[in-house]
Amino acid sequence: MTLHSGYVSIGILLICGCNNPRVQPDSRVQNQIFVAVPDNAGIHFTHTNGMTGRLYIAELMGAGAGWLDYDRDGDLDLFLVQGRMLGNHEQSELLVDWQGDPPCDRLFRNELVPSGHLDFVDVTQESGILGLEYGMGVAVGDYDRNGFPDLYVTNLGNNRLWRNNGDGTFHDATPVALVNDSRWSTAAIFFDYDRDQYLDLFVCNYAEFNANFEKECATPQGTLDYCGPLSFASITDRLFHNNGDGTFEDVTGSSGIASAYGRGLGVIASDLNDDGWLDLYVANDSSANQLWINQGGHRFEDNALMAGCAYNGSGKAEGSMGIEIGDIDGDGQDDLFVTHFVNETNTLYRGKGKGLFEDATDFVNLATASRSLTGFGCAFIDVDNDGDLDLLVANGAVKIKWDQQTKGEIYPLKEPNQLFRNNAGQFEVIKTEPELNKWAVSRAVAMADADNDGDIDVLITESNGPTKLLLNHSQLNWVGFTLLDKQNIEVYGARLTLCLGDGTKLTRCVRVDGSYLSSHDPRVNIGITGRTLSSAYLMVNWPDGGLEKFEGPFIERTYIRVQKGSGIDSH
């Protein structure tokens, strides 16, 4: 989020929600949590997957979205990843033609600050970003520590590192930084695995794929369909170490990351075994997931099998797509959630501490509702600001649905999204959300407080369809935090616990990664409806291993900046 000079250890950054200009829902939607925004708040973006009827697997997979305050004006801007033609085809062969200019990645500036109106303006051209590849995902992070967030865009083909110049423009730093990967990359994250303060880069790669040598696959009914992941050989993910001078070094081999891999689609970084070093959890499509335990900042070892999160509770590898982390039951342990293919369940791996997990999907009532759908993006969001993490899952099939096909759907993969309310660790589907119940081929979920009102809004991308911004109008009571290091640079990978006077402890991960191909709001919002912040204090586990206590008083309905070193060191 925005970084201001004249910094104090804990300061009020943003304004109260009650004064916040926002889009008011009409009376018909008063009982809904999420509402569509008129004109989509200016986000006019339709993803194209370049489909020609040839049924390439790659056209199923995109694309992602990233929230970032690229101009540091205090509101979150939006980067959207675009597809294009695939294979040797003419534009005339497209089943859904694009209008106007050829499709490319887009940057939208949020005009909320200072205009007071939530409105996004397409600033792609003036930003200097020219993303013409077949895009997949985006990672956000200030890799050069100049205070402005940069972008790493993954593609089916060459990836791009867009360095933020700090003046509203970006330039392509890929050749200098040496972070290209020309294979099929999907999710990527910036994280500091060796605690040198410089964000390193992890890139998931999916599979060997060449649209010019595509395979043909058929359904059990004998008709043509998209090939599944097992039709393509998996390839290694990559880890790039940030040298701190604008360049990176590929340490995939020496770090041990090359020793195990699948068809990677999702990744999160968190200290999953509580040893003070950021670990990685990688979601792979139709093969074992990896839990890369950081061995002191030099090497990683995959411990997913013993940790109990490589396979589901029956020991089966699932078609993992999206990934999410959060403490859903308030026990202080991070839980992992992974979305999966139809006929599998989405899986909730409950954290047992010390880096161990157990499949608790049935236990938290998440199995049945997901069996008939294919999940992609996902986000733990406290949608009603009641202090526990609810769950949003974006769904969209990857195998042709014959009933849609025979009704003339050109892209017959539509499914409804799902919102689950967390009731004391048990999830139940909220069926009263018309915007989420609309059938679409949804992919990414990127969450952010786009209108700075203190509740979390969501952006949902569609494969070959329009991107939608849904505003949350729960508000109620909340408090937000932005974590900064001693040089005022945003920190990812910390874990904070808000300890309330009544003994309640609310733990949250500070991160932008997860979901599917996306990057979230780096701020942490904690719902405190029905609670008070009097006598509250904050415990922060910094990603470098330090534990720090921050005393209040904290002001409700505000974003509070928390700077490392300004609290009470608990070590």
Added chain:
Amino acid sequence: MSAHILGFRKAQELTVIDPASVAATSCAAEPRLAIFCLCLSLMFWQIACQSVTMQDVDHPSYDRLEQATIDIIEGIKQNLDDPAKQDPYQLGFHYSELGRWYYSLEFDQAALTCFRNKRQLADDYGSAYYEGRIAHTLGDLPACIKAMIDCLEMYPSYLPASVFLSQAYRESGELMKAQSVLDEVDDQGAAILYERALIAQRQGDPNKVIQFARRALEQEPEANALNYPLGIALRDTGETELAEKYLSARGNRNPQLEDPLMDDIANLQAGNRALAQDALTDVLRGDHSAALEKYRKCIAEEPENARLHRNMAVALKMSGDLESALSSLTISLELEPSHPKTLFNLGTVLSLLGRDEEATVYYQNALQAAPEFTDAAFNLANLLRRQHNYEDSVHWFDHVLKARPGNRDAHMGYIVGLIGLEDWESAENAVQTAILGVPTDPIFKNLSIRLQVAVPDRFQTPTQEVFDEASLLYRSETNLINAETYAMILAAIHRWPEAEALQLDIIKAADTAKKHEILPRLQKNLAAYQAHKHAQIAW
């Protein structure tokens, strides 16, 4: 295409049984691709005498389904057209048949509707069971539970229904009910114990998981699906090493449970299996391209069938496409980790690619998974011998010979390994064992002779008996090996000119036969004979 339209028209022609009204509705149908046809909303009518309402069936009219459905629809039409023939049981039978077809082709929603219609007309345990299974797939646990209870009311001892009902209760969090379903079952086989283990897992009781899973594994050791929950439970009780062992041995094979109803569905799906069988026949008769085409079709239908990927890899290997074979085997291994045959095939392909060290590891892993896998032991032994690791090579050849005492190549490898170790006494014993084990192969007699006259520092002047034997071998089968041995014998008894002359002939023959790899050895021995020395062969 005409078949689809025919089916549609027939559906439209269905008439009504008085006094019920029928609204034969059809989904809007706009085929985008020729291969796909229309969605036909088939039937919606009431049968007054039954006072039941049939549900729409969204009829997917693809080629493979069409003839069967046309026949069934024809049956339904006749049933409805002729009041004299109106028979709800017959109609129900048609629905049941249609449902089984749909289910076999994974048109779950259509199948579900058919079975529900059937149950309204004439309930039966089979339709209830199928309804329960499909409802589970579609994520409707309450419907699944209800259908399974119905099934068990009609057929209380149908064990798969009990297990499935327990599973559904477990998944819905009703653990006491899940347990009580199993308590009512007399059977305490591995499948029941497995389900009990899963309930215990859900209850958070690792000790019970261990207890049930171990008992199940004792009954059915090959049910490797038990290994994973057992491993996790062992981990949670602190038995880390044991846990790792079981977790690593995880697999997809559930305990066996006879389920004739699902076997029926599987039989309908057997078309794909027949194709796979044909592909295997193609492999066996050497038509690799035909086999590969069939395997690709099979895999497109069953992408998670590890055996298909493995068999396709064999066809690819035999057709010389080693890299593709490697990819297929990698997929197969992902699907079935620790499968010995996959590990074995990975070893052979890597070996052919010259990646001997990796191949060695895969053979070792194959043997770890299946210690009695003799082919893996043999290939590993050979590979180790090629790497001059004679000690381990001898160990594995010995392992093979214990299982296959008549294996000529294993004897040869074992002897060569012992020679490599310069364990002459053991080598001589091994040769004698080989002569007894493979009496028809003269090579071991040949080796026996050579061991006497061509081993440095162990030279013995051959006896008349040995000389006669070598002479006989040479004359009975004049090949390079026998000739070379005879030349050695001639040299050993100091008949240098004859040895030299014979050796020159051997060299000429080897050169003609392009056996260049043995020429240095032959030349070396020729030089020895010319210098009046005994042969010293490189083994």
